[in-house]
Every structure is written in structure tokens, then in C-alpha cells.
Amino acid sequence: MRIKRTLQAAGLIAAAVILGLLTVQGTYALWGATAVASPGAVSSASFTVNLTAAPSGQVTTMTLPDGRPANVALTPGSALLPGTSVHGGVVVTNSTDAGGTFNTVATVGQPTVANASGGSLAQYLSVNAKTAASTGDCSTSSGYAPLQAAGFSSPPVPKAGSTVLCFQVALSPSAPSTVKGQAVNITLPLTVRQCGVPDGC
Amino acid sequence: MKNSTLIKGTAAIAVGAALLLGGGGTLAAWNDSVSAAPGTITAGNLDMAKTAAGVWKDRANNTIDDISAYRVVPGDKLTFTQDVDVTLTGDKMAASITALGTGEQNGFISSNVVVTGPSLTAGGAPIANHLTQSADVQKVTATITFEFLASTSGQVDVNKTYNFGNVGFTLQQVVAGAGLVPKQS
Numbered sequence: 001m002r003i004k005r006t007l008q009a010a011g012l013i014a015a016a017v018i019l020g021l022l023t024v025q026g027t028y029a030l031w032g033a034t035a036v037a038s039p040g041a042v043s044s045a046s047f048t049v050n051l052t053a054a055p056s057g058q059v060t061t062m063t064l065p066d067g068r069p070a071n072v073a074l075t076p077g078s079a080l081l082p083g084t085s086v087h088g089g090v091v092v093t094n095s096t097d098a099g100g101t102f103n104t105v106a107t108v109g110q111p112t113v114a115n116a117s118g119g120s121l122a123q124y125l126s127v128n129a130k131t132a133a134s135t136g137d138c139s140t141s142s143g144y145a146p147l148q149a150a151g152f153s154s155p156p157v158p159k160a161g162s163t164v165l166c167f168q169v170a171l172s173p174s175a176p177s178t179v180k181g182q183a184v185n186i187t188l189p190l191t192v193r194q195c196g197v198p199d200g201c
Numbered sequence: 202m203k204n205s206t207l208i209k210g211t212a213a214i215a216v217g218a219a220l221l222l223g224g225g226g227t228l229a230a231w232n233d234s235v236s237a238a239p240g241t242i243t244a245g246n247l248d249m250a251k252t253a254a255g256v257w258k259d260r261a262n263n264t265i266d267d268i269s270a271y272r273v274v275p276g277d278k279l280t281f282t283q284d285v286d287v288t289l290t291g292d293k294m295a296a297s298i299t300a301l302g303t304g305e306q307n308g309f310i311s312s313n314v315v316v317t318g319p320s321l322t323a324g325g326a327p328i329a330n331h332l333t334q335s336a337d338v339q340k341v342t343a344t345i346t347f348e349f350l351a352s353t354s355g356q357v358d359v360n361k362t363y364n365f366g367n368v369g370f371t372l373q374q375v376v377a378g379a380g381l382v383p384k385q386s
Contacts, residue, residue: 030373030374030375030376031247031296031373031374032247032371032372032373032374033247033248033249033371033372034249034301034369034370034371034372035249035250035251035283035285035369035370035372036251036367036368036369036370037251037254037255037281037283037367037368037369037370038254038255038365038366038367038368039255039257039268039281039345039365039366039368040268040269040364040365040366041268041269041362041363041364041365041366042268042271042273042279042347042362042363042364042365043269043271043272043273043360043361043362043363044272044273044274044309044349044358044359044360044361044362045272045273045274045359045360046272046359046360047274047356047359063356096272096274097272098272098273098274099259099265099270099271099272099273099274099277100259100260100261100271100273100274100277102274194274194275194276196276197274197275197276197277197351
């Protein structure tokens with residue numbers, strides 16, 4: 001009985017040794033030489049977009065330090081009368097630290113116009129958008145186009161460059177006097193995406 | 202009984218010795234010899250040496266002077282080229298170059314990054330990664346490619362680091378012709 005166990009153990013050890021040799025034999029069978037290079041580390045860029053609102057003057061990064069999207073208030077100063085409009089704008093700056101080309105496109109989605117305090121003003125408002133060279137140009141009525149479901153996109157913004165998105169809110173001349181003194185909250189979703197990889201936008 | 206066994210054994214040895222003595226007579230017969238000159242067997246050589254520091258370039262083939270200051274974005278494709286001198290002698294010598302350690306300390310999500318290589322060029326022209334023997338030192342450039350895929354979405358992998366550290370380019374002999382040992386797995 002003892003001899004049988006000894007033989008079994010010896011057989012197992014032999015099988016393990018043979019298996020081990022078969023497994024590693026390729027690593028020592030032929031010549032090899034090694035030269036060591038030091039490529040170093042490759043680091044990815046930040047995706048930093050800075051927003052500056054007008055006329056409020058609020059400045060923020062598009063993504064807050066905790067990862068949440070920022071809210072930026074434009075806060076037009078003047079009151080809205082039938083047949084008139086108010087304007088606001090936001091400067092979108094591509095502040096990435098990318099080493100190479102990094103172009104972005106800012107897109108404004110369809111606005112959400114919500115009546116405040118149960119009013120009915122929203123249905124008489126239209127929201128238009130355009131791009132401009134500066135926020136000062138937002139007060140010029142020319143160039144505005146209605147914001148559609150497809151959204152409105154800026155031209156490509158290169159690294160360290162910026163674009164200005166202007167918004168116009170117009171009150172219909174046919175707005176009834178019942179909407180007098182009412183307010184709305186207009187939400188404009190802004191998305192900035194990288195474009196043109198690997199080629200141009 | 203014991204003495205009987207001893208006697209029998211001694212007798213057997215004696216008979217064997219007698220037979221050997223009898224056969225020894227064949228040494229006295231005719232014999233002849235010739236001389237051959239096989240010559241000297243000389244081993245070949247396999248060696249590889251780095252000749253200069255490696256160089257990083259971007260997709261547009263612009264040199265990146267300081268990779269530590271460069272920040273990649275989705276769509277970037279960087280190449281690291283390393284010039285090496287390869288010595289391969291031996292009638293049936295052949296070797297290929299592999300790169301070890303390219304995946305060290307990778308902070309990126311693996312599906313967003315593709316590291317390939319090494320691919321080889323000589324004199325600017327692509328060559329197969331199957332080098333054969335040459336009397337001269339072969340000037341070879343090994344290239345590793347790092348691609349940050351344009352399919353990376355959202356803000357995934359911003360501010361991450363892929364540390365190549367030290368990459369070992371290994372010149373490994375491969376079996377090229379008949380008469381060599383089978384390729385080891």
C-alpha cells in the first residue's frame with residue numbers, strides 16, 4: 001500500500017515536471033537580445049470649455065469640478081413689449097490644453113419655455129439664435145433665425161478660440177394684455193463637442 | 202550453501218574473462234585509417250543596440266519635442282520610433298523584433314486606446330518583421346503606434362495618463378530554414 005502511494009506521488013511529480021518543461025521551453029530555445037527604450041508617458045488633454053454670459057457677466061466652466069453641468073444665466077435686463085425683443089449671449093471658449101488640433105462645435109438645442117406662476121406668456125414668445133463676433137452684436141436684430149428641433153450650431157472653434165452665441169426672445173405683436181407682467185423661464189441646452197477627428201470639421 | 206554460490210560466481214567470471222581473451226585476437230588482423238579535415242564550426246551572432254533616443258510624432262508627422270507636455274485628444278495618433286542597429290549573422294539566421302512593456306501603467310479605458318507595433322522600416326521603407334542574416338549591421342527603425350480612438354465619447358478618459366515607462370525591444374531569433382530545430386512555441 002505504501003509502495004503504491006509512493007509510486008503514485010512519483011508519477012504525479014514527473015508529470016508536473018514534464019508539463020512545466022513543455023510550457024516554458026520556447027523561452028530559452030533560441031537567441032534573443034533586448035534594447036530598452038524609454039518612450040515616457042502619454043497624457044490626455046482636458047476638455048475645458050469656459051462660458052461667459054451677457055448681459056449677466058456670469059463666468060463658469062461648462063462642467064463643474066464635481067462633474068455636473070453648469071447653469072449659466074443670461075438675464076436680459078429690459079422688459080418685453082408686444083412686437084419687441086430682448087437679447088442675450090454667451091461666449092463659448094475652447095480652453096483645452098490639447099497638444100495638437102482640437103476643434104469644437106457648440107450646439108444649442110430646442111428651447112424649453114415654461115410659464116412662471118401659471119401664466120400664458122410662453123405661447124406668444126419665439127426664441128431665435130445667431131452667432132456673432134462679440135456679445136455687443138447680439139443687440140443687432142439682423143441674422144437671427146428661429147431655434148429648431150435640430151438645434152443651432154456654431155462654426156468650428158479652434159484651440160484657445162471662442163465663439164459667441166446670441167439669443168433673441170421676441171414677443172408677438174398679437175400678444176394680449178392678459179400676459180402683462182407675466183414671466184417665463186427659458187432653458188437653452190448647450191452642448192459642445194469635439195469635431196473633425198482625425199480630419200477637419 | 203553460501204560457499205557454493207561464491208564458487209559458481211567465480212567460475213562464471215573466469216569463463217567470461219577467458220572468452221574475452223579469446224576474442225582479443227581480432228585486434229591483430231589488418232586495419233587502415235584515413236584523415237579528414239572537417240574544419241572549424243563558427244557560431245553566428247545576434248545583437249541589437251539602440252543608436253539614439255526615440256522620437257514621438259503626431260498624425261501629421263510633426264515631431265513632439267516633449268511628450269510629457271503633450272496632451273492627446275480623441276483622434277490623436279502618435280508614433281514612437283526607435284532606431285536600432287541589428288546584427289544578424291548565421292547562414293540560417295532570422296529574427297523578428299517584439300516590443301515588451303507597452304501596456305504598463307495604462308490609465309485609459311482599454312477600448313479607447315489602441316497600441317500597435319512594432320512595425321519596421323529600413324531607410325524609410327517598410328520592411329517585414331522578419332529580418333534575415335546580413336554581413337553588415339542593419340539600420341532598422343521600430344515604430345510603436347498609440348491611437349486615442351475618435352470613438353471615445355462624452356468626457357471619458359480626460360486627464361488620463363498612459364505611462365509607457367521602459368519598453369523593451371527584443372530581437373528574437375526565429376527558425377528560418379530547413380535543418381533547424383522546430384520553432385519553439
